[in-house]
Amino acid sequence: MTIIVTGGAGFIGSNFIFHMLNKYPDYRIICLDCLTYAGSLSTLEPVMDNPNFRFVKESITDRAAVEKLFEEEHPDMVVNFAAESHVDRSIENPQVFLDTNIIGTSVLMDACRKYGIKRYHQVSTDEVYGDLPLDRPDMFFTETTPIHTSSPYSSSKAGADLLVLAYHRTYGLPVTISRCSNNYGPYHFPEKLIPLMIINALHDKPLPVYGEGLNVRDWLYVEDHCKAIDLVIHNGRVGEVYNIGGHNEMKNIDIVKLICKELGKPESLITYVTDRKGHDMRYAIDPTKIHNELGWLPETMFTDGIKKTIKWYLDNEAWWEPIVSGEYQNYYEKMYANR
Ligand code: NAD
Ligand code: TDX
Numbered sequence: 284m285t286i287i288v289t290g291g292a293g294f295i296g297s298n299f300i301f302h303m304l305n306k307y308p309d310y311r312i313i314c315l316d317c318l319t320y321a322g323s324l325s326t327l328e329p330v331m332d333n334p335n336f337r338f339v340k341e342s343i344t345d346r347a348a349v350e351k352l353f354e355e356e357h358p359d360m361v362v363n364f365a366a367e368s369h370v371d372r373s374i375e376n377p378q379v380f381l382d383t384n385i386i387g388t389s390v391l392m393d394a395c396r397k398y399g400i401k402r403y404h405q406v407s408t409d410e411v412y413g414d415l416p417l418d419r420p421d422m423f424f425t426e427t428t429p430i431h432t433s434s435p436y437s438s439s440k441a442g443a444d445l446l447v448l449a450y451h452r453t454y455g456l457p458v459t460i461s462r463c464s465n466n467y468g469p470y471h472f473p474e475k476l477i478p479l480m481i482i483n484a485l486h487d488k489p490l491p492v493y494g495e496g497l498n499v500r501d502w503l504y505v506e507d508h509c510k511a512i513d514l515v516i517h518n519g520r521v522g523e524v525y526n527i528g529g530h531n532e533m534k535n536i537d538i539v540k541l542i543c544k545e546l547g548k549p550e551s552l553i554t555y556v557t558d559r560k561g562h563d564m565r566y567a568i569d570p571t572k573i574h575n576e577l578g579w580l581p582e583t584m585f586t587d588g589i590k591k592t593i594k595w596y597l598d599n600e601a602w603w604e605p606i607v608s609g610e611y612q613n614y615y616e617k618m619y620a621n622r
Contacts, residue, residue: 285311286516287358289343289391290365292322294471295406295505299364302509304330311335313356315349316365317342320610321472325602343387346394353398360402360516363391369474370410370436371618374560377435384439385446392450392458400457404516405447407462409501409528410437414563417499423569424462426524433561444524451522459519461512464528464568467588468505469595473607474614476500477589480539481596482607484548491619494558496536499565503529504583504591514577528568529581538589545593556622 286303290296291314303312316322318340330336337356341348343365365387367373367380388405395403412424413431430445432438450456471478480490511527519525536553543550573579583591596603607615 284309284360285313285356285358286360286362287313287315287352287356289315289361289363290322292316292318292324292326292338293364293368294321295466295508296364297326297470298468298505299362299509299512300327300330300336302506302513304333304336306513308335311337311356313337313339313352313358315339315341315343315352319367321368323606325605326470342383343391344382346390349390349394350397353394357398358400360404361391361395361400362404362406362512362516363388364406366440367436370434371474371559373434373436373439377439380435380439381442385442388443389446392447392456395456396450396454402516402521403447403456403458404512405443405458405460406512407444407460408437408440409462409464409526409566409568410434410563411441411444411462413437415565415567417497417564423567424526425569426462426526426572433563448522457521459515459521460524461515462524462526462568463508463511464501464503464566466505466508467502468592469599470602471505471592473603473611476535477538477542477592478596478603480542481546481593482603484542484546484552485596487548487552489554490539490543490552491554491556491622492536492539493556493562495555496534496539498535498562499532499567500535501528501567502531502533502538502585502588503527503581504588507581507583510582511573511579514579515573518577520576525573525577526568526570527573527579528570530568530570531581531585532565532567533585541589542593545590556619
């Protein structure tokens with residue numbers, strides 16, 4: 284089995300590569316990643332010498348490069364993690380989200396059509412369903428919830444999902460899509476809520492909570508997401524969408540307070556800042572389908588997962604320090620200085 288994993292130098296893709304190489308020692312895994320600001324070869328260091336692993340630095344939007352890779356490797360599957368993934372950046376500059384998330388997806392699927400493939404899997408997000416009201420805890424996203432996006436990021440992911448389903452219906456491409464809730468865990472890029480708060484707290488810097496911090500996210504430990512995708516690509520039904528989430532809803536402010544508590548830092552570091560434009564209020568996944576069809580259940584409780592994650596950041600300063608001391612400082616200044 285040869286699998287091309289795109290975006291494998293980023294947060295979830297790298298965790299997926301570690302999971303697959305560990306679980307399937309006879310699989311060949313090729314990581315296709317152009318190493319944007321969010322991707323780093325240092326993340327893939329643990330597998331670089333594995334003979335079953337190859338890294339290729341190209342963009343999924345580069346048709347010639349993608350076709351060359353298909354000719355060289357004859358992949359059985361493609362799992363597409365490659366994306367611009369940060370909502371705040373999409374609000375500042377939507378264009379690159381459309382290029383990578385939509386055009387890149389079509390380039391990959393065109394190559395799948397041209398050379399043949401057993402499975403094309405699209406890693407999508409719960410954000411394609413928009414948001415749920417805070418006062419309706421009975422409501423959840425199911426696979427049939429209408430697409431109703433809020434940000435340029437989520438719109439680009441929704442556009443890609445529609446294209447994937449269209450390639451299935453029109454060309455018979457054997458596709459699956461998974462839509463997961465917020466992930467957390469090792470190698471999470473420092474611009475996202477949990478790593479940002481851990482790293483700022485470690486430096487005794489202000490903890491910038493958007494609005495009143497009442498927005499709710501449904502957090503899933505990254506390893507549980509990887510195991511779910513593993514099940515979907517092997518046993519999921521072609522043409523189907525699978526929601527992934529572990530019924531673990533938390534208010535942002537409660538997460539930030541928990542991080543303060545775990546690190547022994549004062550809550551006085553918390554600073555309420557101007558809200559994100561179009562900020563989604565609540566995400567909550569109904570994972571009944573993947574549970575009933577594929578037997579998936581999350582294994583890591585948030586109370587354990589957040590402790591493991593904080594410990595990982597404490598133990599792996601060598602991974603995040605070069606990131607936060609580089610170009611990231613300009614980003615941080617631009618996004619937070621006068622907020
Ligand atoms: P990330 O930003 O950490 O990593 C993205 C990776 O894609 C990076 O390595 C980057 O270099 C690479 N990449 C970007 N543009 C590329 C291009 N044109 N060609 C090749 N590589 C490119 O993202 P993540 O958080 O790991 O998310 C991975 C996927 O999972 C995304 O598709 C995202 O929409 C989806 N997702 C993420 C979450 C979450 O909580 N992080 C939740 C649900 C779904
Ligand atoms: O500094 C911050 N302060 C703050 O209050 C940051 C970075 C975020 N927030 C809030 C905004 C959100 O309500 O925390 C929540 C989580 O924010 P992000 O970490 O940016 O994640 P989110 O916008 O929920 O999107 C994530 O989950 C779905 C991923 O980045 C997406 O790629 C995925 O599709």
